[in-house]
Amino acid sequence: MKAKKFLVGFAALTFTALVLGACSPDSKTEGSSSSAPAASSSEVVASSTEATPGVALQDGTYTLEETDYSNDYRVVFSIVVKDGKIAESKYDNLNEAGESKVENADYNKMMVEKAGIGPEEFIPAFNEALIAAQNPVNIEVISGATHSFRAFQNYAQQLIQAAQAGNTETIVIKNGGELKDGTYTLEETNYKNDYRVVFSIVVKDGQVVESNYDNVNEAGESKVDNAEYNEMMKEKAGIAPETFIPEFNKIFVEEMKAEDGAPTNLDVVSGATHSFDAFVIYAQQLLNAAQNGNTETITIDNPVQ
Numbered sequence: 001m002k003a004k005k006f007l008v009g010f011a012a013l014t015f016t017a018l019v020l021g022a023c024s025p026d027s028k029t030e031g032s033s034s035s036a037p038a039a040s041s042s043e044v045v046a047s048s049t050e051a052t053p054g055v056a057l058q059d060g061t062y063t064l065e066e067t068d069y070s071n072d073y074r075v076v077f078s079i080v081v082k083d084g085k086i087a088e089s090k091y092d093n094l095n096e097a098g099e100s101k102v103e104n105a106d107y108n109k110m111m112v113e114k115a116g117i118g119p120e121e122f123i124p125a126f127n128e129a130l131i132a133a134q135n136p137v138n139i140e141v142i143s144g145a146t147h148s149f150r151a152f153q154n155y156a157q158q159l160i161q162a163a164q165a166g167n168t169e170t171i172v173i174k175n176g177g178e179l180k181d182g183t184y185t186l187e188e189t190n191y192k193n194d195y196r197v198v199f200s201i202v203v204k205d206g207q208v209v210e211s212n213y214d215n216v217n218e219a220g221e222s223k224v225d226n227a228e229y230n231e232m233m234k235e236k237a238g239i240a241p242e243t244f245i246p247e248f249n250k251i252f253v254e255e256m257k258a259e260d261g262a263p264t265n266l267d268v269v270s271g272a273t274h275s276f277d278a279f280v281i282y283a284q285q286l287l288n289a290a291q292n293g294n295t296e297t298i299t300i301d302n303p304v305q
Contacts, residue, residue: 180293
């Protein structure tokens with residue numbers, strides 16, 4: 001079977017990551033999941049709660065670039081950290097001439113007609129929201145630009161990880177690379193509300209055939225099996241880990257069977273938005289590892305405050 005190519009980025013294998021509260025109750029619920037971006041709001045909203053990285057950001061300029069062009073454009077992205085904070089965010093899509101997608105009038109017109117918003121609006125909005133929130137997970141998705149937003153979150157995460165390490169070497173994203181067979185694993189190091197994420201995928205014949213995302217306590221017991229916690233979550237959010245954790249794994253494997261399958265295409269699971277956002281970012285990072293065939297465990301130094 002011919003291996004598929006996926007437009008996901010290469011991730012470093014050791015993360016001191018600014019990531020999520022995937023183990024905490026989700027702060028918002030949704031009435032339904034959407035199968036396509038809505039063409040309405042053009043605003044990206046930063047959460048009112050600013051998350052602090054588990055490891056402080058070191059001052060400097062951190063850069064990320066894709067190697068391959070998709071629909072004539074590739075991502076270039078840099079952040080400037082000053083006094084331990086993201087002071088500048090410069091995410092963009094450039095063609096071979098170095099021209100920004102923001103300035104492509106024809107493309108913007110087409111996107112506005114199709115999705116209700118174009119890059120000239122959502123690209124600046126992404127940058128502004130990252131500066132405001134300091135955490136890509138705390139930025140609410142922009143209507144009509146869901147796929148671009150999920151990719152932005154992944155890349156912003158990688159730049160923050162570089163800033164935590166003080167590594168100013170350009171992150172090279174080998175987008176379009178084929179997945180190499182093997183088992184790829186990611187683990188958080190710290191427990192939050194008594195749980196941490198463990199996540200692995202199995203790639204066979206270039207396809208994701210297994211997804212094993214879970215939240216486990218120090219005894220290695222799954223949150224899925226915690227009856228009291230599940231009951232509390234059902235009352236609060238209408239859904240519990242015993243339901244959404246298996247659902248995450250199921251829909252991810254199913255999505256990756258598609259020719260252009262990617263975790264950024266997944267629909268949010270109603271009532272589990274925050275955990276879902278974390279899952280998507282981690283899934284992208286595991287695919288990044290699979291593109292390089294690097295089976296070393298990805299370690300996430302997640303915040304616990």
